[in-house]
Amino acid sequence: MANWKNDYQHIKVDALQLDIRNPRTDSGQSLTEADVIKELLDENVMQLAHDIVQNGYAPVSVFMVAEEGDGLVVVDGNRRLLALKIINDPSIIEHVVSKNDFTKAQELHTNQKEDLSAATSIIYPSRSDAERDMAKLHLAGIAIQQWKLIRQYRYFQRRIEGDELAIESLAELLAIDKSIIKKGIKTYQLFEIARTKLQDVVEEIGQDIFTDKNFKTDKFQRAIVNGEGERFLGYSFSEPKQRVTIANESVFLDRLRVTLIEIYDPNSKYFSSAQFSASDRLRFFQTIDSQFLSDSDFKKAEKERKRLKASGQKELFGLPTGKETQTRSEPSGGTSAPQLPPQPVSTPPGLRSVKDPKGLFWASKIPYQLTNTSLKKMYDELKNIEVSDFPNATHDLLRSFLECALVEYLTTSGEYAKIQKNQDHTPKLSELLTYIISNRLIDDDHVIANLESIKTNWDRPYSLQRMNSVNHNKNFSSSSSDVRSTWGMLEDLFRVVLVPKPRP
Numbered sequence: 001m002a003n004w005k006n007d008y009q010h011i012k013v014d015a016l017q018l019d020i021r022n023p024r025t026d027s028g029q030s031l032t033e034a035d036v037i038k039e040l041l042d043e044n045v046m047q048l049a050h051d052i053v054q055n056g057y058a059p060v061s062v063f064m065v066a067e068e069g070d071g072l073v074v075v076d077g078n079r080r081l082l083a084l085k086i087i088n089d090p091s092i093i094e095h096v097v098s099k100n101d102f103t104k105a106q107e108l109h110t111n112q113k114e115d116l117s118a119a120t121s122i123i124y125p126s127r128s129d130a131e132r133d134m135a136k137l138h139l140a141g142i143a144i145q146q147w148k149l150i151r152q153y154r155y156f157q158r159r160i161e162g163d164e165l166a167i168e169s170l171a172e173l174l175a176i177d178k179s180i181i182k183k184g185i186k187t188y189q190l191f192e193i194a195r196t197k198l199q200d201v202v203e204e205i206g207q208d209i210f211t212d213k214n215f216k217t218d219k220f221q222r223a224i225v226n227g228e229g230e231r232f233l234g235y236s237f238s239e240p241k242q243r244v245t246i247a248n249e250s251v252f253l254d255r256l257r258v259t260l261i262e263i264y265d266p267n268s269k270y271f272s273s274a275q276f277s278a279s280d281r282l283r284f285f286q287t288i289d290s291q292f293l294s295d296s297d298f299k300k301a302e303k304e305r306k307r308l309k310a311s312g313q314k315e316l317f318g319l320p321t322g323k324e325t326q327t328r329s330e331p332s333g334g335t336s337a338p339q340l341p342p343q344p345v346s347t348p349p350g351l352r353s354v355k356d357p358k359g360l361f362w363a364s365k366i367p368y369q370l371t372n373t374s375l376k377k378m379y380d381e382l383k384n385i386e387v388s389d390f391p392n393a394t395h396d397l398l399r400s401f402l403e404c405a406l407v408e409y410l411t412t413s414g415e416y417a418k419i420q421k422n423q424d425h426t427p428k429l430s431e432l433l434t435y436i437i438s439n440r441l442i443d444d445d446h447v448i449a450n451l452e453s454i455k456t457n458w459d460r461p462y463s464l465q466r467m468n469s470v471n472h473n474k475n476f477s478s479s480s481s482d483v484r485s486t487w488g489m490l491e492d493l494f495r496v497v498l499v500p501k502p503r504p
Contacts, residue, residue, distance in 0.1 A: 007122065007123070008062065008120050008121070008122060009120070009121050009122070009123060010118045010119070010120060010121075011063075011065070011072065011118060011119060011121045012117060012118050013081070013084045013085060013088060013116065013117060013118060013119055014085075014088075014117075015072055016063065016065065016072055016073075016074050016081055016119070016121070017033065017071045017072060017073045017074065018033050018036045018037065018040070018073075018074065018078050018081060018082060019036070019073050019074055019075055019078055020032070020033065020035070020036055021158065021162070022036065022040075022078050023147060023151040023152070023154045023155040023158070024039065024040065024043060024078065024079075024147070024151060024212070025039045025040075034096070036078070037082060037092065037093060037096060038096050040078060040079060040082050041082075041093065041096065041097065042213070043079055044079075045079055045082050045083050045086070046083075046086070046101065046104065046105070048079055048080065048083040049083035049084075049086050049087050049105070049108055050104075050108060052083055052084070052087065052116070053087060053108045053111055053112050056114060057084075057114060057116060057119075061077070061080060061119070061120070062077075062120050062121060062122055063076070063077040063080070063081065063119055063120070063121040063122070064076035064077060064121075064122060064124060064130045064133060064134055065121045065122065065123045065124065065130070066123070066124050066126060066127040066129075066130045067123060068127065072121075072123065073127075074121075075124070075127060075130035075131060075134055076130065076133070076134035080119075081119075084116050084119060086105050086108070086109075087105075087108050087109055087112050087116055088109070088116055088117065089109070090102065090105035090106045090108070090109050093105060128163060128173075131155075131159070132173060132174065135155065135174050148212055148213075148217070149184075149187075149217040149218060149221075150187075150188065150191060150212050150215050150217045151212060152184060153184035153185065153187050153188035153191075153217070154188055156170065156181050156184045156185050156188065157184075157185055157188045157189070160185065160242055166242070167181050167182050167185065167239070167242060182237070182239075183221070183225055185242065186225050186237050186244060187217065187220065187221045187225050189243065189244040190220075190224065190225065190235075190244060190256075191210075191215065191217070191220065193244070193246075193256075194210070194256055194260060195210040197253055198253065198256065198257050198260065199364065200257075200362060200364040200365055201257055201260050201261065203357075203362050203363075203364050204261060204357075204362060205260070205261060205264045207264075209260065209264060216263055216264070218274075219263050219271055219274070219276070220260075220263060222275075222276065222281070223259055223263060223271065223281055223284075224256070224259060226281075227295050227298075228278075228281065228282060228285060228292075228294070228295055229281075231292075231293075231298065232255060232285045232288075232289070232292060233246075233251075233252050233255050233256055233259075234246065234247040234248050234251055234252050234255075235247065235252060255288065258288060259284075262284060269283075270283060270284035270287075271284070282294050357383075358384070358386060358387075359382060359383045359384045359385050359386075359387065360382045360383065360385065360387055360394060360398065360483065360484070360487050361382070361383060361487060361491070363383050365491075366491065366494050366495060366498065367498070368498050369498060369499050369500060370408060370498055370499075370500060371500075372408050374404075375401070375404055375405060375408055378397060378400065378401045378404065379401065379498075381397060382394065382397055382398060382401060385397070387480050387483055387484065388480045391477075391478045391479055391480045391482065391483050392470060392477055392478050394478075394483045395467065395470045395478040395482065395483045395486065396470055398467070398483065398486060398487065398490075399429070399467040399468070399470070402429065402467075402490060403429045403432070405494065405497050405498065406429070406432045406433075406436070406497060407432070408497070409496075409497040410432065410435075410436075410441075412500065413441070415435070415439075415441060418435075419431060419432065419435050429464065429467075429468075430455065430464060433451050433454065433455055433464065434455070436448075436451060437451050437452055437455070442493070442496050444492065444496070446492060447492050447493050447496065450489045450490070450492065450493065451493065453489065454489055454490075460485075461478070461479075461481075461482035461485045461486060462482075462485045462486040462488070462489040462490075466478075466482070466486075467486065
């Protein structure tokens, strides 16, 4: 089989299978051929089929095929293969397209004059051999159709995982610089983390950013796949393991979320330009974290730390040690060492605000998991109400929802009866809050502190006094900011009470 590349074969289209490992298809799923058809239809396959019927099938088009199991899988040429299959038999897409599109497919079948029952193919000795030639076409973009960046990076990731290749080996195999593959793999792994952990961003931004079509891979990469991005988010890349590792997941996700929102903001002061500069990126990082160091300042700080260590002097501050973030240490007396800024490790200060939801909250952030249908109706109303148009109604409804949610929470946990003085006694909202605070029924200092503020800071817009006044006093009214301030104090409480609590 030494001359297999010259062994062109005419193979029945029906015998050729679509590749469920095609880089055009999404990752993290067990795909069937039907799933692949659905995804490929978004790749202008119907237009390609129309072109084939109108202008004829290009005789130089060759499928790259690999034998897998008992079948012949088309490793390269899946769009063309699906177009041919649709022309030959439109029924394969009958249940995945609109009636109008199916009618168009039937018309293509009727108007087709050329015999497309078989197609020229080369059967490769292995998938790896076929993928090597496929990569030359789609990664370099010299023929066919160049893959989008995220698909190129997905291909890199699948090769190092599926074929258990080292980055160096894949670079040699594809004749591509190692640094390109390494950067692509880091980008793709960060994309996958964001796609898995930050689905709520889709709702906040208002579009599904995690599709191949919508994901702004180049901006994402320019923003965070670099030394400053690693330090800002708190991640590193282990070459032996070929994996991204994260120092503090909470900090990482908070900062990644706000970065994604900024990337997709058309009015961003930092990332609106397609080719934003490194200084734009640094200004954004320093907006989120005022103490963040540029690469040059970081290197100076690291150099000074090493100098101090070598000289035996005590450091005034805990300087950054590599890619880990550091906390500030207490100053020591008797040294003239320069005071260099620390690197924070806790939740990033000054996170920029994102756009408010239309209603009071994003459902993805405060999921409703109770069975009480009446309470669910209030939840849905608060989720959908136009807060800016109806701030007083929202504030009033929020108070009712708070009271009813606490009654439900305390009842299902067996605590409500302990608050009742007798069978006819209906505890007021203030009594419910006092009971929760006094008995620390919620094991979260932040929530308890917020409840205490709500009870005691009577002059604040989020206070219980204000909620009662809006409900009963005609001289009080609320603004949209008042309502959102109140929600901000209660949000973490609702994350607890809207989850079923078993009886003790």
